[in-house]
Amino acid sequence: MIALESVSKRYREAGADRVVLREFSLQVPEGQRLALVGRSGAGKSTVLNLISGMDNPDAGTVLVGGTAVQALSERERTLFRRSTVGFVFQFFNLIPTLTVRENLLLPLDLLGHKGSGAAEAANALLQRVGLEDRGGSFPEQLSGGEQQRVAIARALIHRPRVLLADEPTGTLDEETGEQVLSLMAELTAEHGMTVVMVTHSLDVARRMDRVVRLVDGRPVEA
Amino acid sequence: MQVYRASLRYMLRHPWQLALSLLGVALGVAVVVAVDLANQSAGRAFELSTASLTGATTHQVLGGPSGIPEAWYVDLRTRQGVLQAAPVVEGQARIVDAPERGLRLLGVDPLAEGDFRSGFGALTEQGTLGGLMSRPDRFAMLSSDLDEMGLSVGDRVDVEIGGRTLELIVAAALQPERELDARGLRDVMVMDIGAAQGALGRHGWLDRVDLILPDREAVERVQTLLPADAQLLEAEARNAALEQMASAFQLNLTAFSLLALVVGAFLIYNTMTFSVVQRRQLLGLLRAVGVTRAQIFRLILLEALLIGAVGTVAGLLLGVALSHVLLELVGRTINDLYFMLSVRELALSPWSLALGVLLGLGMTVVAAFSPAVEATGTPPRAALSRAALELGVRRQLPRVAMVGLVLALLGLALLVTGAGLVAAFAGLFLLMIGWALMVPVMMRLLLHLLLPLLGRFAGLSGRMAGRGVEAGLSRTSVAAAALMIAVSAVVGVGTMVDSFRYTFSQWLDATLRADVYVSVPGSGQVQPDAVTALQDTEGVETWSTARYGRVGSGEQRHRLRVFHLPPEGKRAFRLQSGNGEEVWAAFREEDVVLVTEPFAWHQRVAVGDRLPLRTPDGERDFRVIGVIYDYSTSEGAVVMSRQTYDRWWDDPVVNSVALYGVEGSETEALIRRLRENAGAVQPLRYQSNAELRRLSLDIFDQTFTITQVLRLLAILVAVVGVLSALMALALERAREYAALRAVGFTPAQIWTLVLGQNALVGGIAGLLALPLGMGLAAALVLVINQRSFGWSMQMAFPPEVLGQAFLLSLAAALVAGLYPAWRMAKTPPALALREEAA
Structure with missing residues (x-):
């Protein structure tokens, strides 16, 4: 499903190049739930950005469902991301000017799914994440855990083939984090989604099918 | 110190924000400074010009529409023994090869100049004096002006005066000892009085006689010698009255420039607020490590001062550059509307620059005050969400809107009831700011x-x-x-x-009802033979004439316009007040005048009032029978019928003739015939109705x-x-x-x-x-x-x-x-x- 082959990525920081990924290769079969762990700055988020097409490698190929993401144009990558990828961030990144329901409708809207079918899907998913009564609220009116549940719902509503999660429990307390992970696991399993999650927590990582540690820009199976 | 360092680095890390706020301050300051500099420069040019041309003159004798008879001046000097008297005629001139440069033609008597104008000192030097007086085709100018036009003494140049092109010779290059004179005499062309009279068609007449009267006794003596329609005015008072004419125009400009500053103030406010909001986390951290509220307040105000100072300096430089452009425009407008003035030199008035500094720094600090207060409210270690901040702002909105409403109403009240121009502008600004406060x-x-x-x-x-x-x-x-x-x-x-x-x-x-308007270019008299030739031209159905001049009234001098009108011509006057039928019945036959709307406003004159005017028989009251709309001059004018004028003044001069063609006549053909008929008598300017309108x-x-x-x-x-x-x-x-x-x-x-x-x-x-x-x-x-x-x-x-x-x-x-x-x-x-x- 996901294949990164000999990928290299460097960033220019303070006038010097910093190599983040070096000849990095990683395969994630369809439906597998992978945890990426490693020290800060090891390149975990970079891997997610490369898979989603938000960033391009300096060398190597990134294949997602047979599509060479790095070969796509900016617009094609956006359209690819729109249909294929769901994103859950550490800081939720809900759109503050849209209500909870509208946040959920956004990916469908972008894919051209409008009308009552989309609204029903949003309501159903809100119910699944336990926020059916908060559809009209704005994100700022929700707690962190609630916001993350909305973020998960938004990432999954259009049934992407890949869910990318960047420390989804990083800012949540243990109990809320647990609820969020369970919800994520439940919803992704239902649709057999491939999941790549970045985390600092080994406890969280152990709940996934596979754990890969990033060391010196290279993957090490843990 | 570290606090300031953190603040400085923040600014440097947000260069766009910093640049825009600097630009905002700079632009606001630049516009105000540029307008003020242009205004001040025009004022300075006026002062220098009047100082140089008035010189030691204490009093001036000014006559009726024709001026002062030269014979009176001769009598004053020779028989009455008033020796410190200098005759002057004035007009406009243009060097054909430098048409963009309007010159002020000044005819003086070098022998009488004596102590009057120090800048003309060179005129009395041996050689120059003789050169200027020996022949009527000589003139003198500032040496620097001659240099700019590539002329030197002895050169022959074509000069346009009173519609005619004359070949004149540069007789002398003036090099005044005083720098002030050198600046005040710019674009002044000096001729011997006789030559100037000839060129302007003013033989036997003077525009004024300048006097140096040492004491009250001398003043009273000259008073007794004056022709009946002449006035003896203090030179300073007359200059002040002239300058006053352009003051409303200059105040308007200043008000418009303040507008840019108000917009600039919004900009600064916005920038400072943003810089505070964006740094709430940083400010909170600083508070957490022990920085006091007062220190935070000082920090923000200091930042504002820094931005204000740099922006102001940039604004001053930009303002000086911009003022060169505005100076030309201001000078042009003053020349079009008020009086001839050469405004080409920028006077870097310290007051203008100080105003810019004061406004730039002041506005920045005032605009930053509210954000600075807001910054002091940052709780230690807390980073309020943007939404919470906005909530706070929203809570303030009704109060802000109320303040805005009160200001707007106050502004309206000032506009409606306040007296004077400054009150009106204050009202206007309050209205604008009030409305702006209601915007959110x-x-x-x-x-x-x-x-x-x-x-x-x-x-x-x-x-x-x-x-x-x-x-x-x-x-x-x-x-x-x-x-x-x-x-x-x-x-x-x-x-x-x-x-x-x-x-x-x-x-x-x-107003423009005739088909063709004929006048002498610049100004001057259409000679009687030419008037007759024009009137007698084939295809002319009827005609009107106009006489323009100035007339004394008390201590003032008013513009006078005298019209000989055919019945159609009367329709040119639109009455603002006064009874139409009554007006036309009385206009020709009685001692009445019409006044233009600006005249009525400035002089506080209304229909029914009596206006004293100096006639050759002394001061006489003329009843104001109507106020007419007129947009030709903001100074205002008195309008009189030719019949009334002829009853009181012995002055047959005509300055322009308007001709009405017979029905169906072609204007171009009519102009051709008029030229053929009158051209031999006098070179004149012919303008069709459409041309004059366009002009x-x-x-x-x-x-x-x-x-x-x-x-x-x-x-x-x-x-x-x-x-x-x-x-x-x-x-x-x-x-x-x-x-x-x-x-x-x-x-x-x-x-x-x-x-x-x-x-x-x-x-x-x-x-x-x-x-x-x-x-x-x-x-x-x-x-x-x-x-x-x-x-x-x-x-x-x-x-x-x-x-x-x-x-x-x-x-x-x-x-x-x-x-x-x-x-x-x-x-x-x-x-x-x-x-x-x-």
Whole structure:
């Protein structure tokens, strides 16, 4: 499903190049739930950005469902991301000017799914994440855990083939984090989604099918 | 120290924000300084010119419309023994090879000059004196003026004087010892008085006699010797009265320049608020490590001072550069409307520069005061969410709107009831600021009305744009207010100019009824034979004549216009007050006059009043029987029938002739015949009705060029303001845009979203600018212009001006949004998300 082959990525920081990924290769079969762990700055988020097409490698190929993401144009990558990828961030990144329901409708809207079918899907998913009564609220009116549940719902509503999660429990307390992970696991399993999650927590990582540690820009199976 | 270092680094790390705030201060200061410098320079040029040309003169004798008989002067000197007397004739001249340079022709008697004008000292030197007086075709000029035109002593040059081209010889190059004289005598062409009289067609007449009267006794003695229609005026008082004429025009300019500063102040306020809001976390941390509220307050004010200081210095430099452009425009307008003045040298008045410094620093500190207070309220270690901050701002909105309402009402009250021009301008500014303070509430209301429509027509993106503007109201409303003020000024000034132009053009249509107008170029007398030749030309059905001059009245001198009118000509006068039938019945036969509207305003004269005028038989009262609309001069004029004039003055001079062709006659053919008939008698200028109308409108448009320039500058400042505000907003939302990109927004969609928000801000600003703009137009047309110049105008609200203003606002906001949109769309989402997380 996901294949990164000999990928290299460097960033220019303070006038010097910093190599983040070096000849990095990683395969994630369809439906597998992978945890990426490693020290800060090891390149975990970079891997997610490369898979989603938000960033391009300096060398190597990134294949997602047979599509060479790095070969796509900016617009094609956006359209690819729109249909294929769901994103859950550490800081939720809900759109503050849209209500909870509208946040959920956004990916469908972008894919051209409008009308009552989309609204029903949003309501159903809100119910699944336990926020059916908060559809009209704005994100700022929700707690962190609630916001993350909305973020998960938004990432999954259009049934992407890949869910990318960047420390989804990083800012949540243990109990809320647990609820969020369970919800994520439940919803992704239902649709057999491939999941790549970045985390600092080994406890969280152990709940996934596979754990890969990033060391010196290279993957090490843990 | 570390606190200041952190603050300085913050500014340096946000170069765009810093640059825009500096630009805002600089532009605001530049416009004010430029206008003030131009005004001061014009004032200085006037002072220097009058000082040099008046010299040691203490008094001046001025006559009736024809001037002073030369014989009287000769008698004064020779028989009465008043030796410190110098005759002067004045006119205009133009060197054919340097037509853009208007010259003031001054005819003096070098022998009588003596102590009068130190700058003319060289005239009395051996050689020069003889050279100038020996032949009538000689003139002298400042050596620097001659150099600029590539002339030197002995050169022959073609000079246009009174419609004729004369070949003159440069007899002397003046090199005054005093620098002040060198500047005051710029563009002055000096001739021997006899030669000047000849060139101007004023044989036997003087424009004035300058006197040095040492004591009261001497003054009283000359009083007894004056011709009946002449006045003895103190030179200083006369100069002051002349300068006073242009003061309303200059005050108007100053007010317009302050407009740019008001817009600039919004900009500074916005920048400072943003810098505080964006740094709440940093400020909270500083508070947590022990920085006191007072230190935070000082820090923010110091930052403002720093921005203010750098911006002000840049503004002063920019202002000096800009003032060169404005100086030319101001000089041109003064020449068109008031008096001949060479305004080419920029007087770097310390007062103008100090004003710029005071306004630049003062406005910055005032604008930063509120954000500084807000900064002191930052709780230690707390980073309030943007939404919570906006909530605080929203709570303040009703109070701010109430203050705005009170200010606007106060402004209206001042406009309606206040006396004087300064009160009117104060009212205007209060109205503008009051309305601007109401913008946030009105904006919120409009957004609530618009949101459902946006959702319906533009889906989630539309809602995001609308709510985004509302969510950042503290930012967007200030941007909208700044833009609104600038656009309302465009509407207000545009409508005023259009109304004026419309009124002026209607007045021209009514006034210019003849087919051909004949006059002497520059000014001068149409010789009697030429008048007869014109009247007798085939195809001329009827004619009218005009005599222009000045007449004494008490201690003042008024413009006098004398018309010999055919029955059709009377329709040229549109009465503002007075009974039409009664007016025309009395106009020819009785000792009555009409006065123009500005005259009635400035002199506080009304129908029925008696106006004393100096006639050759002494001062006589003339009854004012009507006030007529007139837009030719803001000084105002007294209008008299030729019959009445001839009853009191022995002065057959005619300055222009208007000719009405027989029905169906072709104007060009008529002009050809008129030329054939009168050309041999005197070279004259022939202008068709259409040509004169076009020329008048050209001068009108030229006069308003400076207004248009100032209007554009206000818009420029506003665009910078909007750019600054929207850039700030976009930067604040960088992460939001990155999240949108992550969920599948294309760069084009980000462009649309950012520009959509800008369009909303611009649209709302444009919408809110219309009522204020119309209010400003009404205030300018009905109050300011009335009080400045005494003109009443018909309001013209061309719908296209309103439409254009709305589009301008929209366009300005969109232009200001281009960079933020480009930057947001271009920023890789991964980078934006990474920066935010860091």
